[in-house]
Amino acid sequence: MYVYNEFDEKFVRNRITQFRGQVDKRIDGSLSEDEFKPLRLMNGLYLQLHAYMLRVAVPYGTLNSAQMRQLAFIADKWDKGYGHFTTRQNIQYNWPKLQDVPDILDALADVEMHAIQTSGNCIRNVTADHFAGAAADEIEDPRPTAELMRQWSTDHPEFQFLPRKFKIAITGSPNDRAVTKAHDIGIRMIRNEADEPGYEIIVGGGLGRTPMVGKVLNPFLPRSDLLPYLEAILQVYNLAGRRDNKYKARIKILVHETGLEEIRDRVEAAFERTKSEFVQPSDKLVEALQKYFEPPLFNNVQSPEFENLKAANPVFRSFTETNLAEHKNPAYAILTISLKPVGGTPGDATSDQMRLVADLGEKYGHDEIRVSHEQNLVLPHVRKADIPQIYAALRKAGLATANIGLISDMIVCPGMDYCSLATASSIPVAQELALRFDELKLEHDIGPLKVKISGCINACGHHHVGHIGILGLDKAGVENYQITLGGDGTENFAIGERAGPGFSADTLIPAIERLIEAYLDIRDEPSETFLATYRRLGMEPFKAALYPQENQHAA
Amino acid sequence: MPRETKPQIVTANDLFEGDVVYFQSDGEWSRTICAAQVVTSALDAKELLARAEIQQDRIVGAYLTNVSVDDQGIPAPVHFRETFRATGPSNYPHGKQVEG
Numbered sequence: 028m029y030v031y032n033e034f035d036e037k038f039v040r041n042r043i044t045q046f047r048g049q050v051d052k053r054i055d056g057s058l059s060e061d062e063f064k065p066l067r068l069m070n071g072l073y074l075q076l077h078a079y080m081l082r083v084a085v086p087y088g089t090l091n092s093a094q095m096r097q098l099a100f101i102a103d104k105w106d107k108g109y110g111h112f113t114t115r116q117n118i119q120y121n122w123p124k125l126q127d128v129p130d131i132l133d134a135l136a137d138v139e140m141h142a143i144q145t146s147g148n149c150i151r152n153v154t155a156d157h158f159a160g161a162a163a164d165e166i167e168d169p170r171p172t173a174e175l176m177r178q179w180s181t182d183h184p185e186f187q188f189l190p191r192k193f194k195i196a197i198t199g200s201p202n203d204r205a206v207t208k209a210h211d212i213g214i215r216m217i218r219n220e221a222d223e224p225g226y227e228i229i230v231g232g233g234l235g236r237t238p239m240v241g242k243v244l245n246p247f248l249p250r251s252d253l254l255p256y257l258e259a260i261l262q263v264y265n266l267a268g269r270r271d272n273k274y275k276a277r278i279k280i281l282v283h284e285t286g287l288e289e290i291r292d293r294v295e296a297a298f299e300r301t302k303s304e305f306v307q308p309s310d311k312l313v314e315a316l317q318k319y320f321e322p323p324l325f326n327n328v329q330s331p332e333f334e335n336l337k338a339a340n341p342v343f344r345s346f347t348e349t350n351l352a353e354h355k356n357p358a359y360a361i362l363t364i365s366l367k368p369v370g371g372t373p374g375d376a377t378s379d380q381m382r383l384v385a386d387l388g389e390k391y392g393h394d395e396i397r398v399s400h401e402q403n404l405v406l407p408h409v410r411k412a413d414i415p416q417i418y419a420a421l422r423k424a425g426l427a428t429a430n431i432g433l434i435s436d437m438i439v440c441p442g443m444d445y446c447s448l449a450t451a452s453s454i455p456v457a458q459e460l461a462l463r464f465d466e467l468k469l470e471h472d473i474g475p476l477k478v479k480i481s482g483c484i485n486a487c488g489h490h491h492v493g494h495i496g497i498l499g500l501d502k503a504g505v506e507n508y509q510i511t512l513g514g515d516g517t518e519n520f521a522i523g524e525r526a527g528p529g530f531s532a533d534t535l536i537p538a539i540e541r542l543i544e545a546y547l548d549i550r551d552e553p554s555e556t557f558l559a560t561y562r563r564l565g566m567e568p569f570k571a572a573l574y575p576q577e578n579q580h581a582a
Numbered sequence: 583m584p585r586e587t588k589p590q591i592v593t594a595n596d597l598f599e600g601d602v603v604y605f606q607s608d609g610e611w612s613r614t615i616c617a618a619q620v621v622t623s624a625l626d627a628k629e630l631l632a633r634a635e636i637q638q639d640r641i642v643g644a645y646l647t648n649v650s651v652d653d654q655g656i657p658a659p660v661h662f663r664e665t666f667r668a669t670g671p672s673n674y675p676h677g678k679q680v681e682g
Binding site for chain 1: 601666
């Protein structure tokens with residue numbers, strides 16, 4: 028893992044001192060709210076529906092156990108004993124008090140964490156494949172590159188006031204778990220025909236009110252060109268991105284309105300300049316970054332206990348089927364800890380749960396923990412032989428829900444329960460949906476299915492890329508939910524298609540139930556997933572299930 | 583005669599805690615909606631908001647919102663967003679529903 032150098036430490040501490048002064052000035056009246064708001068946002072502090080909210084960056088979703096314990100400590104000391112893990116691999120605290128925030132930031136700095144650039148019109152926390160450095164299908168660990176981009180983008184003087192926020196995601200695997208095509212810039216680590224490493228640069232993807240599929244700006248960028256090339260893209264966007272209309276200010280709109288070819292020409296022209304001017308990171312730094320993310324020393328001692336327990340205990344077997352992924356070392360597995368207990372709040376973890384995950388990561392997981400954009404936690408390197416012990420500990424703490432990739436493993440934004448932008452609630456919808464399908468005992472029969480729920484058009488819940496997407500809106504003062512079908516956030520990226528008129532809060536869950544029943548009826552065989560069935564048959568049979576009255580009417 | 587409007591109150595967030603607060607007739611802020619001053623004319627509403635907005639050292643983001651009023655004159659939220667603000671989140675017993 029990356030370790031702060033003297034510069035990082037000093038920068039973060041200076042920023043806290045500065046922010047402490049700004050908070051004091053807001054309280055004594057020398058700063059108005061209009062003056063203070065951009066300053067607090069630069070430090071991750073929002074004002075939400077019931078309280079302030081502090082968004083803490085987890086760079087590319089990687090944490091160690093000491094950091095996780097500190098997050099738990101902060102939750103207990105200054106919040107209400109829990110935290111909310113987000114789709115940008117960050118953690119949010121929902122109840123901090125303004126005067127406590129500088130102290131919270133100091134506590135974060137003690138473990139090399141901060142909340143800088145988690146808000147505002149700047150380059151946000153770079154996200155990465157949550158299985159980075161562990162996945163069997165990976166070409167290369169994306170985190171050294173992600174860390175390089177973090178250093179480049181943090182406090183970058185030219186890019187602190189972009190037309191709008193800017194999000195970068197990177198994957199080192201052909202199976203895209205980082206949703207690269209829905210980011211302002213998506214980066215795929217690839218190799219060319221000569222087996223040289225490089226990057227495919229995707230630009231102009233995004234969700235929100237105008238969902239767009241990212242387009243390939245450069246199919247193969249040599250490794251050493253990355254930072255000057257990113258600098259060139261950002262320069263083009265900074266100058267030409269729209270500042271007249273907040274809703275048209277993201278780079279996706281610029282690419283769409285200007286055309287990919289024209290943008291490419293402008294980026295290439297800018298790149299000619301940046302390439303000669305750019306002070307490249309030294310080879311020493313690049314090598315050092317590689318070293319920080321070297322794989323741990325694996326212990327390949329096998330034990331029959333894992334297979335034995337799988338054979339003996341069907342509940343454990345079910346857990347291993349859903350919550351384990353293939354590790355590059357066959358003696359190991361990647362273990363996802365679900366933060367989606369049936370009826371719970373997706374993405375939330377109590378301080379006790381955080382401490383347990385920290386302990387397990389330290390004892391069994393080479394001190395590595397990840398936050399996934401799907402709002403779960405991951406122990407990326409666990410020995411299969413240790414999984415029975417890990418499972419037993421998780422089970423005691425209510426963290427052994429065996430549902431990864433299934434209907435109750437939903438991405439859900441905070442919605443009207445917390446968010447000042449929300450137009451409808453989303454957490455209660457998720458709770459009700461999970462409880463209903465638990466009652467029906469259909470979850471495992473349905474198989475892989477991604478449901479994603481947003482409580483407003485800004486799409487923090489990624490509904491556009493849900494196999495089933497749910498968007499909550501305010502229709503004349505009443506919550507109304509639109510359903511989209513067929514979205515996909517992976518390498519086969521697709522934006523979901525709206526099925527038809529929305530549903531009221533009390534007719535939504537029965538509608539989803541009809542949808543699922545229809546799928547179970549029309550799938551070719553149990554192994555044909557919901558998404559595959561949708562792709563084979565299209566919208567019609569699903570629409571018929573969602574709107575049965577209209578069919579009767581037509582008949 | 584000032585034009586009658588639907589009953590309205592002024593609400594904001596407390597500067598220090600972020601908690602939802604309601605503007606009272608005495609110029610103080612209450613944590614409960616029941617204590618909010620209700621106005622029923624556009625002119626009164628404008629004046630109430632102006633009086634509230636002066637208190638930038640105590641609150642953030644004051645605005646007018648419609649309420650219903652019972653026969654005792656006690657206001658209650660109309661829009662579901664304001665119901666959430668007056669109560670707290672639905673997923674945990676946090677906020678006003680437990681803290682009063």
